[in-house]
Amino acid sequence: MKKDYKFNQYYKSLNVFSIALILLSLIFLIFKGLNYGVDFKGGTLIEIRVETEKPDIEVLRSSFNKMNLGKISIKNFGSDNDFVVKFKRDELNDPEFIENLQRNLSQELTQDFSFRRVENVGPKVSSELLKAGVTAICLSLMAMLIYIWIRFEWQFSVGAIAALFHDVIITLGIFSALGLEINLSIVAAVLTIVGYSMNDTVVIYDRVRENLKKYSDIKIFDLTNLSINETLSRTIITSSTTLLALLSIFFFGGEILKGFSLAMILGVILGTYSSIFIANPLLVFFKVSQKTVLKEDN
Amino acid sequence: MLYFSKLKITLIALFTLFMVMVSSSNFLDLDLDKQKKIKLGLDLQGGSYLLLELDNEPVIKQKLQSKLLEIKDYFKKNKIKILRLKLDDKLIKLKVSKDDVEKISEIFSDKESTINPYYFQYKAHQLDVKINGDVFNLELSKYGIILIKNASLDQAIEIVRKRVDEVGTNEPNILKRGNDRILLELPGLDNPDRIKSLLGKTADLAFRLESKSSNESFGTEKLKLIETGEELLLSKRVIISGDNLVDASPRMDSMNNQTVVSFTLDRVGSKRFAQATKRNIGTRLAIVLDGQIISAPVIRDVIAGGSGQISGGFTFQSATDLALLLRSGALPAPLNIIEERTVGPDLGQDSINAGILSLIIGFLLVIGFMTLKYRIFGIIANFTLIINLILLISILTLLEATLTLPGIAGIILTVGMAVDANVLIFERIKEETSKEKNNLIAFDNGYSKSKITILDANITTIIAAIILFIFGSGPVKGFSITLCVGILTTLFSVFFIARLLTSIYVKINKNKEIIIK
Secondary structure, eight states, X not given: OOOOOOGGGGHHHHHHHHHHHHHHHHHIIIIIOOXXXXXXXXXXXXXXXXXXXXXXXXXXXXXXXXXXXXXXXEEEESEEEEEEEEEOOSOOOOTTHHHHHHHHHHHHOSSOEEEEEEEXXXXXXXXXXXXXXXXXXXXXXXXXXXXXXXXXXHHHHHXXXXXXXXXXXXXXXXXXXXXXXXXXXXXXXXXXXXXXXXHHHHHHHHHHHHHHHHOSSSOHHHHHHHHHHHHHHHHHHHHHHHHHHHHHHHHHSOGGGHHHHHHHHHHHHHHHHHHHHTHHHHHHHTTOOHHHHHHHHO | OOOOOHHHHHHHHHHHHHHHHHHHTTTSOOOOTTOOOOEEOHHHHOEEEEEEEEOOHHHHHHHHHHHHHHHHHHHHHTTOOEEEEEEETTEEEEEEOGGGHHHHHHHHHOTTOSSSOOHHHHSSOSEEEEEETTEEEEEEOHHHHHHHHHHHHHHHHHHHHHHHHHHTOSSOEEEEETTTEEEEEEETOSOTHHHHHHHTOOOOEEEEEBOSSSSOOTTEEEEEBTTTOOEEEEESOOSEEGGGEXXXXXXXXXXXXEEEXXXXXXXXXXXXXXXXXXXXXXXXXXXXXXXXXXXXXXXXXXXXXXXXXXXXXXXXXXXXXXXXXXXXXOOSSOEEEEEEEEEOHHHHHHHHHHHHHHHXXXXXXXXXXHHHHHTHHHHHHHHHHHHHHHHHHHHHHHTTOEEOHHHHHHHHHHHHHHHHHHHHHHHHHHHHHHHOSOHHHHXXXXXXXXXXXXXXXXXXXXXXXXXHHHHOOTHHHHHHHHHHHHHHHHHHIIIIIIHXXXXXXXXXXXXXXXXXX
């Protein structure tokens, strides 16, 4: 069964689409920004379980508002009974703070409730975590650049890195547009996306290079198409199994892993797309030919 | 690529068997002393994570103060005249006569200098010296500060350990972080408030006399009595401090039914206490804790036995806590809590359940998909995947790694990505069988030609995982560990287990047509 889809016909139109998506993402990132969680913004997060059927979020909100905690945010978290409350607090040293909060809340609420999780992150730690996260992402991009620079010719490096930036920027753009929370696990997801997207691109590039050496008469425009078709089964199967695993985490892995698995799902879809429609057109753009790869072997 | 010697087959089989045994020890309770198990992270078993930072400002100030005296003594002994010596925030300013400038400068920069030490250990002096005409500006150098911080951190860790141990939590983990932070992991603790309040107090205890004069002067200071808010003027001289205490415990005073803290002093302390009480009968003795007066009884008699009691309107709990603090000793500097994460045990259990459920479902989905897609080779890939998971669990066990919720996600992701290597090989073999009639050669080519691509693809993921391991913190680190180990076990299982199985299958069906769908 020989596959011969004409991927290269869509290079131009999809590149325009991708550039539009990147610009849109950048606009969101610049003007709306990211919704940082307590890990990066500092403050207090409390996960509360209220033990009644269908507890009213407004009752909970008004009880918290009476406590003078400044601006608070309350959201349902997974099930109807679970809520996450977030607010800013700079002074973490009051050891009775949580106890007092619990006592005040039990006076306000008639239902039984429990604190399932409490996170306090001071301003110093949150800014350090943010810095470490940004450094990690930048370093991983750089490490990929170096790796691919050693393994391939520069045209390939540029193509692979462009595909990477495409995936990371659009994933973050979607998180910004939807206002999804950015926390430590999202950084982990982004790093894994970087690894995955690179992995996908490298497999196709390996084939492109092999074919460049084999066929001197096929132009790069058609040669990339041939290589994509030859590796297509693998691309589809691997992204399918990875997506199956991720969907399982998304649906069954609990609320804490929701953001993480969503970011990864977006990343895998984007990574698969970009390794075909971003990485390859760039080789065409750079007019890569047999000479490009043979030079290095000598 | 498809040839395996008998020895190699035996080795692979033995290794796999060993790993199966190692991983099974997580699920069996063999009650062995050295049984290794994967530890559950705080997010899975529930517990508290506290990051404490030592506020070293007062320690550094104190150190500079004593350095000032040291310099004064040193110059006196060496008969060099000091025109002016004072502490200006964190800068010691030393003014000398013009003729001495050169000599003093040599003293400070001498490698064997006793007044400016450390050169031989650290290739840097304790003090940075800047000369401005006849004024020396002395400042603690980077190493000088690090040394002070390290010393006070070591001391603080000791005290923190004592206090945490006294509360009796289950296997606390106390670690140094940098040179002014302490990481405290308290598994199973779902309410860290008591520990937090115990660690939040320096517990700097001092017995001081009320000053006889009524106006404030250099040697006195006004402090507040906690209970009544009354202000007392106290002498700065410390009669006995917390260091002199050998024991403290809460007690019920039978005379007035009050809870008190009784204490026992060491020899030096007893002597000093006896002398001070003898000379100052009728004066108030203030018991000062962290800058506040707990109580200030009037001395009625000589206290010679080396023991006494502190009253101050305690409840039994607060007396117990105070006794605990006094027994464990004073922290060198105040500790601030800069990060706190507490997970209740039921959320932890929910996370374990969700993690395991999604692992099973993800695993079944991938296995089902592969069987449908590749039939017999799908089964080989699936068998490899199972071995891969066992290897992954056994290596995590051998490393005694901590499994976190993101760590479980890493295992699930490994399941999804691990088949990639097999897929690359199978697809390659498919191409080869269309060109090459001999099955053995076609399969051999398939394996060798896809090797580089597989390595390439996995190296990129491992780079990302290592960077995450270096920069990640807490549960996220667990993700990078499982991801890293998962890639290594994937490579092993594909190149040894899957290849072995494939070679057996191909040899049996040497002369039949083999079709990979």
